[in-house]
Amino acid sequence: MFIMQPQLAEANARALLDLNLEPVEFVGLVEDSGQLQRFDEAYRRALRVATLEPVAAELWALYEQGKRDRARGLQEIDRNIELLLEGLRARSLATARLLEAGEYAVPQLLDALLQPRRPELRGLVTPILAQMGRAAVVPLSEAMLALDPASQEQVIRVLGVLPHRESIPYLYEVAQTTASDQVRRAARDAITQIDGAFDPALPVGSLYRQLGERYWSDRNTRSIVSFPGERHQLLWNYFPGIGLEPTAIYSELYHQAMTMRQAERAMRFDGGDREALSLWLTANFSREMVQPTGYDNPAYSVDRREAMYYAVASGSDPVQRGLARALRERETAIAREFIAAIRQTAGGEALQGIQGNQGVLARALSYADRRVQYDAALAIAQAMPREPFAGAERVVPVLAGLIRDAGVRxxxxxxxxxxxxxxxxxxxxxxxxxxxxxxxxxxxxxxxxxxxxxxxxxxxxxxxxxxxxxxxxxxxxxxxxxxxxxxxxxxxxxxxxxxxxxxxxxxxxxxxxxxxxxxxxxxxxxxxxxIGTPMTDAEARSYAEQALVALRSIAIGRGVLRVEDAAVPLVAALQETSGETRMRVAEVLSFIGTRRAQSALMDAALAAGGAERIALFNATAESARRFGNLIEPRQVQRLKEIAMTGGRAEATAAAALMGSLNLPNEELVPLIV
Known part of the structure; x- marks a missing residue:
């Protein structure tokens, strides 16, 4: 059966959408009309008509959202919990609705589970929590830590029948910290049910870190979220006297928040856990990158400092671990943040990054993204290493490439x-x-x-x-x-x-x-x-300037890096750049004692004019004073002509260059006689 009047059907659908009903109101409109089956059939037929498919999808999404919102409402959840005490049909209907509410229903189901005055509810809500599976694990685990021993034992029994390992660190914490033998036995039994065995030697901190790692590794697949495809996920906290409280957070920030929460717990148990700190720093950089401007993140209050603050304060080892992780996971933007942290704590931090942790900073020179290479090369150059290291030969060529290619995509x-x-x-x-x-x-x-x-x-x-x-x-x-x-x-x-x-x-x-x-x-x-936002022209210029400063420092210093490795790209850059950048390139070339470098300086000077020619003559003179005369006879001849016929400043600069070249006397006679 097909829709015979698609234009009329589309107009009617648009009219419904234009009412701007709340999702729950729209569900009521459909169900109260007695046309639910007809609505369902019309939706399925509309999917076969290209012009109707978009508007039909909008209406169906509104209806589905309305059903979810209604099921998740506090009053609806309370009503359905009460219905569990009615007959079999009411109980079956209430169970289905509570399962549809999912994680949103856990606080009230927990209250019912722990309600001493209504023990008949306990046996009814326990199987519902068990059927919820993973959706019940995190809220129940969070609540368990703050409950009294008798209530903890009740919750532990429920967690024991839920085959999801997210509860394991919480259960180990209770098992190792409780003063109640009954609670300890219950926790051990639950761990054995879930994990196959209880190991009293396992450190709680490392278990929380492992859970944080799991949340972090799931950030792209999002397989352990309760509401896939929805705008929000829930964070859970338990407050004595108030109960279990959910807080909505944007789905794209959920994994970062849970990773950081578990890493913080790991560090509370083991303050020296550098892997946990590194994981926290990584997730915090990710949070900062993903978080929309102006969003009030419930897991990261506005009075907390920016991610870089914590990175630079953390010391060398956690930052290097974070960089190693980012390189391994191909998280380019995060890798750049960690390198920036190394640069801000330049010197010992950067040197350890070159040689320690298997030379993670040096390994970044071979990373496929050029901006990571650039950042790593600048960090290494800034540290001025004195000892050889694997990859040292790549630093200077990368820096030289920055001058020409920094902003090119x-x-x-x-x-x-x-x-x-x-x-x-x-x-x-x-x-x-x-x-x-x-x-x-x-x-x-x-x-x-x-x-x-x-x-x-x-x-x-x-x-x-x-x-x-x-x-x-x-x-x-x-x-x-x-x-x-x-x-x-x-x-x-x-x-x-x-x-x-x-x-x-x-x-x-x-x-x-x-x-x-x-x-x-x-x-x-x-x-x-x-990768991150494209590099602006201003950023590209800044990179080029930093590279030239670094190359000059390398040339002046006596470290393991060799400015001579930049000769070929610098000669090319001398031909392609202009203004202040060109003069800086010329200055660095004046420190390279090769015939090609000095001849390139001379050719550039001869092709230029005015103040630029004078500046390039001076750069060539600096090269000659350092390395002697390496220019070609044709260049000497042209230099003599300029010294004899050029304007006052130009001729003086040419004469000074001739003196620096230490030319034979016969070459100088024409200037005098």
Missing amino acids: YAVVIATSPERQQFLRSVLERDGYTVLAPAARLSGAADAISTVPGIDLFVLDVGRGETDQTILEIQRSNRLATSAILALLSGAEVPAAQTRYADDHLVRITSTGATDAQVSASARQLFERA
């Missing part, structure tokens, strides 16, 4: 159709990417990729069969492993692919039918999630 389009190649390339170029020559396969782009420092974004439009294989090839490449990947698939293939890559923050799936604006938005959102 490279992208590659892999698409089977030339038309799609050009379409996607034009979208990316409008967004400011430098797009390499498109190819039909990754192997076809290999040569182009080898010519640039790294790839920030891949856009794939190669069909399902090739998409998974291409993503795998990219992520197995040491140079490309942290590149963001936007894959376009047909609409029917998108949901399954989104599920496959749900836990990979470097991959985003969108439809091949996306418009240029939608492709652009998807690429922007992916880039910001995977």
